[in-house]
Structure formats: C-alpha cells, structure tokens
Amino acid sequence: MNLPSKVKLVDVGPRDGLQNEKSPVPAAVKIELVQRLQDAGLTEIEVTSFVSPKWVPQMADNAEVMAGIARKPGVRYSVLTPNLQGLQAAMAAPRELWPDEIVVFGAASEAFSQRNINCSIAESIERFAPVVAAARAAGIYVRGAMSCTVGCPYEGEIAPERVAYLAGLMKGIGVQHIGVADTIGVGTPRKVQRAMEAALQHYDLNDVSGHFHDTYGQALANTLICLQMGVWQFDTSVAGLGGCPYAKGATGNVATEDVVYLLHGMGIETGIDLDKLIDAGQFISEFLGRKPNSRAATALLNKRAN
Ligand code: HMG
Ligand code: MG
Numbered sequence: 001m002n003l004p005s006k007v008k009l010v011d012v013g014p015r016d017g018l019q020n021e022k023s024p025v026p027a028a029v030k031i032e033l034v035q036r037l038q039d040a041g042l043t044e045i046e047v048t049s050f051v052s053p054k055w056v057p058q059m060a061d062n063a064e065v066m067a068g069i070a071r072k073p074g075v076r077y078s079v080l081t082p083n084l085q086g087l088q089a090a091m092a093a094p095r096e097l098w099p100d101e102i103v104v105f106g107a108a109s110e111a112f113s114q115r116n117i118n119c120s121i122a123e124s125i126e127r128f129a130p131v132v133a134a135a136r137a138a139g140i141y142v143r144g145a146m147s148c149t150v151g152c153p154y155e156g157e158i159a160p161e162r163v164a165y166l167a168g169l170m171k172g173i174g175v176q177h178i179g180v181a182d183t184i185g186v187g188t189p190r191k192v193q194r195a196m197e198a199a200l201q202h203y204d205l206n207d208v209s210g211h212f213h214d215t216y217g218q219a220l221a222n223t224l225i226c227l228q229m230g231v232w233q234f235d236t237s238v239a240g241l242g243g244c245p246y247a248k249g250a251t252g253n254v255a256t257e258d259v260v261y262l263l264h265g266m267g268i269e270t271g272i273d274l275d276k277l278i279d280a281g282q283f284i285s286e287f288l289g290r291k292p293n294s295r296a297a298t299a300l301l302n303k304r305a306n
Helices: 013-017 027-039 062-068 084-090 110-117 121-137 160-172 189-200 219-228 256-265 274-288 295-305
Strands: 008-011 044-049 076-080 101-107 141-147 177-182 208-212 233-236
Touching (some): 008 256, 013 044, 027 274, 044 062, 062 076, 076 141, 101 121, 101 160, 110 121, 110 141, 121 141, 121 160, 141 160, 160 177, 160 189, 177 233, 189 208, 233 256, 256 274, 256 295
Parallel strands (some): 177 208
16 A cells, blocks of 8 residues: 555644634634644644635634734644635734645536636636635645535536546646545545545646545545555545535535544555544533534543543
C-alpha cells in the first residue's frame, strides 16, 4: 500500500462547522476555538468566510474573528472569498491580519453553483479569475474547493468528467491547490476515487485534498481510499461540526478526532495531540449544547470518565 507517512489536516470547523448554526456564535467563542485548535497542533485552520452576511449571517463577524486570533508561527489561516468584494474585505485590514490563504469555491454541478453562489459554473470562473490574480499578486496562496464532486442535492449523481472539467478551469485561472468535496456525504470509496482521479488529471498529488462530509457514514472509508492513492491532505471538522446552508440535510465534515485516531492508529503522523483536540471539540460542543459528533471523541471521553 502506498500510504503517506505524514498527513496534513485542515480544520474547517470554525468555518464549515459553524456557518450553518442558527444562533449566532460570539466572535470570542470562534476565536477561542481557533486558539484551541492551534494549541492541539493543527497547522492549518479555515477561520471564516467573507461572503454575503445576508446569505450566511453566522460569518458576518469575519473581520472581528480574523483580528482577534492570536497567530501562531507555522500555522496557516484560510478564509473563503467567493468574489473580489470578499477578497477586498479580507484585505481591508492591516497586512498582519490578512489570511495566508484564500479559498474560491465552485461546484461540479450547475444547480448547486446557482444555489450556493448565485451564478453558473462558467460565471463563477469569471468571478474567481480576478480574485485569484489579486490574491497571488499579494502573496496569498489560493486554494479552490469543488463542491458536489460525487453527488448533488439537486442533480443527483455527478460524473467524474464534470469534476475534471471544473478542475481544469480552476487550473486555468491559477488556483494552486484543489479540494475534492463530497458536500452531501453520499460518496462511497470507488466513486470518491474516480472524483479524485479526475482532479489529478490537472493537479499534482501534492496539490489536492479531500473534503468529506459524513452524512452517510462513509467519510472515513473515503479518506482511507484517498490515503491509498497517496493523497495526504484532508479537510476535517473538530467534533464533526457543520453542514452547508445550501445542502439541506447534509451533516458536518468527518470529525477531525476520528481521522486523527485513524491516522495515528495506522502509524501516520499528523502533529496533532488527540487529547487536546478532544478538549477543543468538547469546548465548542458544550457551547452549542450538544455532544461531539465524533465516535473517537465519545469513546475516549467515556474512557476518561471511568
Ligand atoms: P450575489 O447576490 O449574486 O452577489 O451573491 P452580488 O454581487 O449581486 O451582490 C449582492 C449583495 O451581496 C450586495 O449587497 C453586495 O454588497 C453583497 P446589497 O447591495 O444587496 O446590500 N455581497 C457581499 N457582501 C459581503 N461579502 C461579499 C459579498 N459579495 C456580495 N463577499 C455571493 C453572490 C457569492 C456573494 C453569495 O451567493 C454568497 O455570499 N453566497 C454564500 C455561499 C456560502 O458561503 N456557502 C457556504 C460556503 S461553501 C461550502 O460550504 C462548501 C465547501 O465546504 C465545500 C463542500 O463541502 O462542498 C467549501
Ligand atoms: Mg463543506
């Protein structure tokens, strides 16, 4: 098996995890969550998104959160920017408060592109192009997220050719890294493998990542097949928080705790302290008034209690 010896996890909990919460989560709580994640050893954290507050009210405090985090050397902080307005808002602050990385997010499905960002796939690429150019000119790294790479809530199954098509468009406008997202968690390993292979037609193995929501309980299996392909970067969400406001019923990303347990159990390094990570997950879960949505966290918390 061609397994990587090290894996980088990007915790998307503060953004993907919280964006769908109905009650406002105070900026101070988001800031503490970021702090706890970096203390646990995460080296990349998706902090917030610079999107329309009318579309996603929970992320309206984006600038306050970016200004409030205490940056740790060696940690990269990323934010979502769907258009130039979003990038300009992220860069309106003094340089030390800029994100290290921005994410433009498109979809392999036309219907999801319309619902999520109010434009077609072709229009989204036109919007992203100046964002990518401006970010790169400012020394900000650019990641692209591709939603609905195996299934769409509106269109059903998505063919790998459509993933390859979008990845090619993203490559064409200078997006440096591409994430293959199973937005609604319907993927199973062979399908996810085909979506990942489609992305790899345009991107190097070092420039792709997996982003798996766990709606159908398949995210760990999907992560494992990608590891077997040599993929070593994944987005995960502490305590399994989250869901997308434009993908009704879809649950959060696979829990960071579960992926760390899987990786450490396989002898793959992450640099993450699972105990501290579980504490971070408990912190935010307690604030939200629910239990962490992570099997590994639940098991280890039970063990601690005994
Ligand atoms: P639009 O309505 O087409 O944009 O929305 P517009 O340019 O016509 O502007 C309309 C209004 O929005 C104006 O305000 C703008 O100022 C404002 P008004 O004049 O009406 O008061 N506006 C903005 N405000 C703040 N920041 C901005 C911004 N842009 C415009 N950047 C837009 C287009 C993309 C903005 C909108 O559709 C939007 O915000 N969508 C949010 C989508 C979103 O955040 N989805 C969740 C994240 S993606 C995700 O979760 C998937 C991922 O995890 C991978 C996966 O799992 O698949 C990444
Ligand atoms: Mg997502």
